[in-house]
Amino acid sequence: MPLVSAFETSFGRETNRECVIIEIRSEGLIGYGECVAARDPGYSYETAQTSIHVIKDFIFPLIIGKDIKDANDFQNKVNGIRGHHLAKAGVEMAIWDLLGKRENKSLKDLFGGMRDKVEVGVSIGIQESKEALVKTTQDYVNQGYARVKIKIKPNRDVEDAKAVRQQFPNLRLQVDANSAYSMDDAKTLQPLDDLNLLLIEQPLFEDDIWDHHKLQAQFKTPICLDESIITPRHARYAIEMKACKIINIKAGRLGGLSQAIQTHDICQENNIPVWCGGMLETGIGRASNLALATLSNFILPADVSASNRYYKKDITNESFVLNADSTINVPTDAGLGVTIDNEALKSYTLSTIKS
Numbered sequence: 001m002p003l004v005s006a007f008e009t010s011f012g013r014e015t016n017r018e019c020v021i022i023e024i025r026s027e028g029l030i031g032y033g034e035c036v037a038a039r040d041p042g043y044s045y046e047t048a049q050t051s052i053h054v055i056k057d058f059i060f061p062l063i064i065g066k067d068i069k070d071a072n073d074f075q076n077k078v079n080g081i082r083g084h085h086l087a088k089a090g091v092e093m094a095i096w097d098l099l100g101k102r103e104n105k106s107l108k109d110l111f112g113g114m115r116d117k118v119e120v121g122v123s124i125g126i127q128e129s130k131e132a133l134v135k136t137t138q139d140y141v142n143q144g145y146a147r148v149k150i151k152i153k154p155n156r157d158v159e160d161a162k163a164v165r166q167q168f169p170n171l172r173l174q175v176d177a178n179s180a181y182s183m184d185d186a187k188t189l190q191p192l193d194d195l196n197l198l199l200i201e202q203p204l205f206e207d208d209i210w211d212h213h214k215l216q217a218q219f220k221t222p223i224c225l226d227e228s229i230i231t232p233r234h235a236r237y238a239i240e241m242k243a244c245k246i247i248n249i250k251a252g253r254l255g256g257l258s259q260a261i262q263t264h265d266i267c268q269e270n271n272i273p274v275w276c277g278g279m280l281e282t283g284i285g286r287a288s289n290l291a292l293a294t295l296s297n298f299i300l301p302a303d304v305s306a307s308n309r310y311y312k313k314d315i316t317n318e319s320f321v322l323n324a325d326s327t328i329n330v331p332t333d334a335g336l337g338v339t340i341d342n343e344a345l346k347s348y349t350l351s352t353i354k355s
Ligand code: OSB
Pocket: 043, 122, 123, 176, 178, 226, 277, 278, 279, 280, 281, 303, 304, 305
């Protein structure tokens, strides 16, 4: 699916998104899920192709024709498959959609969510120049986004952030390094500490927690972990090690919505605020993110922007729009609460695999 604008991070540049959509049929109902793996192993070691392999050859054989009570039952069945959280989460999403449709309840209600709209922000990729970044930021601020995240990488960090801060003194602003720094070059980030940022997301290695602890001790700005938190246990480790003050929750990275909810709860018990991350999802994954972000400890704005920030034509009939108060409404229909635009889906489809 062609992105409306290319999305550049410290690990690469995406202009088209390869999406894996999962459809599960059960009891006369159809459930949809989205696996958020990308074409390339940049954010995660998983790719669209590895997720197809793992889902088809390992996950589906464990669940097809079996009675699955709920998401926990699903997690128990796939417990023997190590890693591959993005693949598992895509399938779990489809199961939640089915559960909601069977109970005639929205995911928000199944989760016990407490809001009907979610405060959101926009994630801006690395731009050609800091001038271009300021202009892009202005465009999104004009559209009504009240919180902006900018992607940074070495040599495109402090000056970029300063330029945006100078132009927008009161904007809620945060940065995301996607693991681009080592402890040595993280010293160059110190001036970020004076820019009144909401948080600095994942500066160090994707599998690190301990060095983030050391870095957090040197910053008054909260460090937020994304890539490093791959299970609820990792959230506990990070909290016990004081490696961060905020956690970004993505159901994909954590292996499913059930695991995302557990992580949310652990953070809440420890007074660590969370927010919902995004993976440039289609309308399917976006609906899932919005439902998740209705839980009470999702305190900071979500990386869930309006549909038109990502795709000209999405694969759901519903599109998500930004309200004047920088929120997006949470779907209320059963399950994910979205329907598939089959024509759009067909037009984008590269291959279909049936099990
Ligand atoms: O690190 O949060 C990230 C997109 C792809 C991979 C990693 C990340 C992101 C985003 C996009 O920041 C957020 C969005 O979906 O709007």
